[in-house]
Amino acid sequence: MEHIDWQLQRFAEGRERTAIIWRDHPYTYADLADQYHAWVRQLTAAGVSAGSSVAVVGDFSPGSMTALLALIGLKCIVVPMSRDSRDQHDQFNAIAELDFRIELDENDQGTIHPTAFRQGHPLLQRLRDAGEAGLVLFSSGSTGKPKAILHALPQLLEKFRTPRHSHRTVTFLLFDHIGGFNTLMYTMANLGCVVAPEDRSVAKVCRAIERHKAELLPTSPSFLNLLLLGESHRDFDLSSLKLITYGTEVMPERTLQLLTEAFPNVRLQQTYGLSELGILRSKSASNQSLLVQVGGEDYETKVVDGTLRIRAKCSMLGYLNAPSPFDEEGWFNTGDSVIEEDGYYRILGRVTEIINVGGQKVYPAEVEKVIAEIPTFTDVAVSGEPHLLLGNVVVATVQMAEPAPAAEVKRKILEHCRGRLQPYMIPAKVKVVTESLVNYRFKKVRR
C-alpha cells in the first residue's frame, strides 16, 4: 500500500474534517476512510489485483474518490471516465485494455464489471513489472482521435506529499481530466474540502459556491464568459471566493478585464498544464495580466520556433495509441504559440489554430477580441477555411440570441474591424448561429 500510505494517514489525522460535499451533504475523512476499506474488500473479492486495468465511471463523489484511491492502493492502472464522454467509452475501454469497469450510479453505488480487453501493451506491462500503479487519461482529441496518456502514479503523486494550504474547492474540472485529477489529489492530500456542484451549469456552480462557501474555483475562460454574460455574480453571494484559476484555453483579454471588475477581491491565477505533463506551478504577473511564469522545480521550459517546449520530471510514460512525442532529450512540444516578455510567457494560442492567410499569421483569439467588442454578439469563434487564392481565409462564427442576416452581421463586423485589424485578419466569411460555441468541456470550439 505504500503509494498512498501518507494519504491514509492524513485521513486518520483529519477524521472529523469534511472531505466532500456531495448532493449538499457533507462527508468526513472518516467516512472516506471507511469507504476506502470497503472498496478494497469489494475489489479484491471481484478479482481485481495489482496490475489490473480498471475504469471508474462517474463524477466526483465519495464513492468515486475512494474507488480511485483503493485502486491506486492496490497498484492498479486507473482509468477515470466521465459520463459526458459516454459515446467514446467503447474506444477508451479497448485502448486502455480494461480488465474491469466500475460504474457508479446516481446514488453513488458502484458495480464492478469484469471485461476482457487486455492485449499486453508494452507500456502497461512496464508498470506491472515495476509493481506500480498507473493513470490513463484521454486527450480531448480536438484534432482527430483522442490520445491515451499513461502516467506512472508514484512519481505523479510524489508532489502531494508536501503539505500545502488547502481550500474549499469546487470540482468544476472534469473527473477524467488532468486538472480534475490534480485538484482532487491536492485537496485530499491537504485535508481540504471538495465542493461537488449538482452539474456544471453556471447557476448550479454559483449555487454551490454560495451555499457551501467555496474558496477556490478552478475553471476555464469560456465558463467565466458565460458567468459574466448572465451576471450570475450579482444573483448569488460569491463573496467566499478567494481564488479563481483559469486554464485549458487562452484567456481573452476582455474576459480578464471584466473578471477583475466583477471580482475585485479575488485573486486570479492562470494555470498551465497538459495531460502529458501534469499541471505546472504557475504565477501570473498580476491579476489583470495574461503574462505568466510556468514551471516549478520539476519542469524546464524553453521556446523554439515560437512554440513552448517543456521537459518534465514526471511526464507521462507515453501514449498507448500514438508514437512518443518526446524528442531525444525528453523535450515535449506543447503546440502552444508563445512569446517571452520580461521573464514571463504570453500564450497566444494553439499553433494548429493559427490561420495562415497569404503567408500572414492570424491568431483567432486576436480577431475574436476585436469582434467581441460588438455588443449584440453573445460570442464569437474565429477559424480558418482553405482558400485557393490565399491559402486560408478568416471565418467568423457569431452567436446571437436574436439572429440577424449574415450579410448584415458581416457588414457590422467589417465596419468595426476596419482600422482595428489588418485587412487579412478581417473575416472574409461570417456565419450566424444561435447555439453555444463552447463544448461540454467548456472549451470554445473553433470549427
Place this chain on the structure above:
Amino acid sequence: MDKQAIVADMLELLQGTLDSHMLEEGGEAVRATPELTLIGETAAVSSMALVSYIADVESMLAEKYDLTLTLVSERALSRKKSPFRSVDALAEYVVELVENPAEISA
C-alpha cells in the same frame, strides 16, 4: 437564368465593398459598373476586399437564387481570362457553372 438580375445583385454588393474601401483608403467615390476592373494593377478593390466580395456573392447566390457554388476553384483559376476581372465576367461564369456543372479538362 436571368443574368441581368444576377448582375444587378452583384453590383449592389460591389458598391457596398467600394464604399467601405473608400472609407478605408480615402480618395474619390467609385461607382460599381459591370466592366469595372477588379483584378490586376488597376483594380478598384484590394485583393483582400475582392476575396471578401466573392464570399458575399456566394452567400447572395445561395440565399436569393438557391445556388450553392464555389466560385474560387481550380476551374476558375485555370482560365486565361479570369472570371473575377469584372462583375460582367463573374456573372457570365456563374451562368456557365449553372449550365455546365462539370467541366471536362482538356
